[in-house]
Amino acid sequence: RRCPSAALRDFEFPPRAGNKPPNMLNVHLVPHTHDDVGWLKTVDQYYYGDRNDIQHAGVQYILDSVVDQLLKNPDRRFIYVETAFFYRWWKRQSPSMQQTVRQLVDEGRLEFVNGGWCMSDEATTHYSAVIDQMTMGLRFLNETFGACGRPRVAWHIDPFGHAREHASMFAQMGYDGFFFGRLDYQDRTHRMVQLEQELLWRASDSLPPPTADLFTGILPNGYNPPEGFCWDQSCDDPPIRDDPDLEDYNVNDVVSRFLGIAKAQVRRTNHIIMTMGSDFQYENANLWYKNLDKLILYVNALQANGSKVNVLYSTPSCYLQELHRANLTWALKTDDFFPYADSDHDFWTGYFTSRPALKRYERISNSNLQVTCNQLEVLAGPASRTGPFGEGEKKAMAVAQHHDAVSGTEKQHVANDYARRLANGWQRCQVLVSNSLAALSASSAKRIYCDNLNISVCPLTESSRKFAVTVYNPLARPVSWAVRLPVNGSAYVSSDSGDFRRKYISAPPLGYSTYSVSLLQNGPPPASMKPRHPAAIQNEYLRVTFDPDTGLLSSLANLETKQSIKLTQNFYWYNASDGNNTESNQPSGAYIFRPNSSTPFIISQTAKTETVQTSVVQEVRQWFSPWVSQVVRLYAGSRALELEWTVGPLPIDDSLGKEVITRLDTSIQTAEVFYTDSNGREVLRRKKDFRPTWTLKQSEPIAGNYYPINSRAFIKDDADQLTVVTDRSQGGGSIHNGSLEIMLHRRLLYDDVRGVAEPLNETSHIFPDGLVVRGRLLLSLERPPVAADTHRLIAQEMVLQPLLTFTDGDLNPNTRLEVRGFSGLQAALPPAVHLLTLTQWDQDLVLLRLEHQFQSWESKVSSQPVTVSLQKLFSTMEVVGVSEMNLSANQWKDEMRRFAWAPQTGTRDPRLPHVTLRPMEIRTFLLRVVLR
Structure with missing residues (x-):
């Protein structure tokens, strides 16, 4: 076929005699590699084929070899997935080779599936970062190959569980279908019996069908070839020996075994799919293709004798097209x-928490690299782009979404490489931020960044008596924060890690405020600090009580709504299985969570406490052991209670791996039900112990009830809802009625035999005895019908934190404190609307995504449609043209056609003045702008 005009719509089989064989079982062979x-190994090592002592793999050779073999037989097909690798390879090819590859793509012989920069994890990624990395990969394919290079199928053959939000995003990106390989073993058995290995996934309860409907297929053999049919250089299966004069001629045996496997695969149509490839295969593609x-x-030759099996080279999109033509209900x-x-x-539930420090660094980097840098580049215009730029920071974030990156399931040296890439990206981003703020503020003062504020380190604020802090707010609504800075001055509150002054600061929407600060010689008296168990702390909205005997939390009350619940919080650890028991030899590892017992060990029944109180903040500092401490913090005017935990290094001198949790036990009657977000x-x-689509036989009462928590989880009954907002992706569950537990840190002594071949035992040169991790949980107590209005906004502020920059000296020597500001918006957006994306697309083009961030059932107030004016949106630029695109910005919305679940609607009217957003809707626009 030739694809430019109709893409895949006019594709017909490439069968014998040019016609589709009637009444045949059609076996679609899909040659592929999973890279x-x-x-x-690191990304670079995989591409170049370095460190083959760890794993023999060289992606550049795979692509070289595949292209060479495709040219030798026009029937051959191949699919490729990871744009991060293909981009590297493509840039190093000659113009003649690039033209050859374009022809292969045009003819459908080389087909891209999925097409994101990577194949992202689905449990521990945030939707905003997933959209960005998909947009990046798909844009390259679009600009390089046009419509023929546009993937029509999402392909997540390796991630370890699948999120509903990912399916929703794929549907809104225009994919016709979604294929994956990993499925719970009980679910797979059930679906095989019920003939439900192919289904329609309705991936939103708010978006009207078919907006988030996605046809989904479960591959029959994971992503591997059938047993006995692997012909890669990494495989041991015998080749097809088809010389009848040879003693070991095996064609009849191979054909017989293949027919048995094909006929045993039960599906609802006369089409079945077989993945022919696996991890980093096809480095010598001749081995595969010669045997295929x-x-x-030889299989098709039997049709002359009445065989009803037809085998063909195919792709997932061609297979999906035949399922669509069957016109069945699913x-x-x-x-x-x-x-x-x-x-x-x-149970693969350990990776929900594995490498918690990397998970937090990825989340911070998403806010800094993908949001703040992109926004400031647009708002400041060309003046922002003077420096060492490119797309390095965006590529670093895109790579971090990979299902062995933020998931925490890589080797230690690879985790270090991911962090290094993010750090290098942030260094480049800092130049852009400095340029942008200089242009917007007309100030050439040198900007200083304090990247270690999480451990109370900032050399400038600790040494200077006069400095200015600029606070950039990436949200489209004004926000106030309490910012803690380490300083040396008598006027500031003292703590173990240095002297602090705590002060609320605010910044306008999509803008900044600048505060000039001078340390005082004679300030107010230090805050009271008492080494005793406190009775309570409270502000205008919350009251928190502590048990006078144990020092632990005992209750939480919302003074506004007159709610009160019993609330006890403590820290525990599960003893990680070493695999040496009678039930199973499976140990806990980077992927798998398997505690030795359903009862965790309590770290301490009591906490040593100390209280700190000022007019701005009240703290109760708790010490549970030498390796677990916490600050319970309540700011004036806050509707959320902050729990800042510090855990580590986890002791292993007892030869026991440890999986540390915090558990909240409440008086809320949950009936063993709780709620988590999806990405x-x-x-x-x-x-608990329940799956909606099959009857679960529970064998792991703890690990089998853990779910990913990406930003928040809550428990509720008719009267009360307790929401916990996390600062990174973590695993958690509700094992007991009224209880919610969240895993914070893991240190394990055994590998879980899933390929990493090393235990999850993180150390560093700073922490040679084991990693110390610090994080925050925010707790809110609300009435269930209105709780979403609070917890969604709190979660959003946790994900998109303010960016702080510093300058030495006083901006105005006549005043001690002044606020100077800028907003990139003419007015704040309504609370229900989130400005998800604002990034430079081309010279005068800007990509904008607006999101309704409430589900249809969540809030009587916030779950209503909202209308926004695009022409009155920005303060620094005028919108002179608008084109609406699909979610991944690789198709015009009005031209997006998906298989006939339902037609899509949209507009490309450049005069479009207003945009209406329905609950959970994301709308993507390409804006033509001129600076004001």
Whole structure:
């Protein structure tokens, strides 16, 4: 076929005699490679084929070899997934080779599937970062190959469980279908019996169908070839020996075994799919294709004797097209595919928390690199782009979304490489931020960045008696924060880690405020600090009480709504299985969570406490052990209670791996139900020992009830809802009625035999005895009908924190404190609307995404449609043209056509003045702008 005009719509089989064989079982062979963007080796090592002592893999040779073999037989097909690798390879090809590859793509012989920069993880990624990395990969394919290079199928063959929000995003990106390989072993058995391995996934309870409907197929053999049919250089299966004069001629045996496997695969149509490839295969593609050519030849030759099996080279999109043509009805699914287990005691729920420091660094980097830098580049215009730029920071964030990156399931040296890439990206981003703020403020003062404020280190504020702090707010509404800075001065509150002054600061929407600060010689008296168990702390909205005997939290009250619940919080650890027990030899590891017992060990029954009180903040500092401490913090005017935990280094001198949790036990009557977010967006209901689509046989009462928590989780009854907002992706569950537990840190002594081949035992040169991790949880107590109005906004502020920059000296020597500011918006957006994306696209083009961030059922006030004027949106630029695009910005919205679940609607009217957003809707626009 030739693809430019109709893409895949006019594709017909490439069968014998040019016609589709009637009444045949059609076996679609899909040659593919799965190339991890980092796992056992770094991205660079995988591309170049370095460190083959760790794993033999060289992606550049795979692409070289595949292209060469495709040219030798026009029937051959190949699919490729990871744009991060293909981009590297493409840039190093000659113009003649690039033209050859374009022809292969035009003819459908080389097809891109998925097409994101990487194949992202689905449990621990935030939706905003996923959209960005998909947009980056798809844009390159669009600009390089046009419509023929546009993937029509999402392909997540390796991630360890599948999120509903990912399916929703893929549907809104225009994909016709979604294929994956990993499925809970009980779910797979159930679906095989019920013939439901292919289904329609309704991935939103707010967006009207078919907006978030996605046809989903579960691959029959994971992503590997059938047993006995792997012909890569990494495989041991015998080749097809088809010389009848040879003693070991095996064609009849190969064909017989293949027919048995094909006929045993039960599907609802006369089409089945077989993945022919695996991890980093096709480095010597001749091995694969020579044997696949023979397999097709000899199996199809039996049709002359009445065989009803037809084998062909194919792709996922061609297979999907035939399923669509069958015109059947499909089972409907509305939940997700978590948690994933591949055997009775092997639940892949540990990686929800693995490498918690990297997970937090990825979240901070998403805010800094993908949001703040992009926004300031647009708002400041060309003046921002004077320096060492490119797309390095965006590529670093995109790579971090890989399912062996932020997931924490890579080797230690690879985790270090991911962090290094993010750090290098932030260094380049700092130049852009400085340029932008200089242009917007007309100030040439040198900007200083304090990247270690999480451990109370900032050399400038600690040494200077006069400095200015500029606070950039990436949200489209005004926000106030309490900012803690380490300083040396008598006027500031003293603590163990240095002297602090705590002060609320505010910044306008999509803008900044600058504060000039001078330290005082004679300030107010230090805050009271008492080494005793406090009775209570409270502000205008919350009252928190502590048990006088133990020093632990005992209750939480909302003074505004007159609610009060019993609330006890403590820290525990599960003893990680070493695999040496009677039920199973499966140990806990980077992927798998398997505690030795359902009862965790309590770290301490009591906490040593100390209280600090000022007019701005009240703190209760708790010490549970030498390696676990916490600050319970309540700011004036805050509707959320902050729990800042510090855990580590986890002791292992007892030879026991440890998985540390914090558990909140309340008086809320939950009936063993709790709720988690999906990739930071929609909320899903979870119930202990229950799966909505099959009858669960529970074998791991703790690990089998853990789910990913990306930004928030809550428990509720008719009267009360307690929401916990996290600062990174973590795993958690509600094991007991009224209880919510969240895993904070893991240190393990055994590998879980899933390929990493090293235990999750993080150390560093700073922490040679084990990693110390610090994080925050925010707790809010509300009435269930209105709780979303609070917790969604709190979660958003946790994800998109203010960016602080500093300048030495006083901006105005006549005043001690002044506020100077700028807003990139003419007016704040309504609370229900989030400005998700603002990034430079081309010279005078800007990509804008506006998001309704409430589900249809969440709030009587905030779950209503909202209308926004685009022409009256920005203060620094005028919108002179508007074109609406799909979510991934690789198609015009009005031209996006998906298989006939339903037609899509949209507009490309350049005069479009207003945009209406429905609950959970994201709308993407390409704006033509001129600076004011």
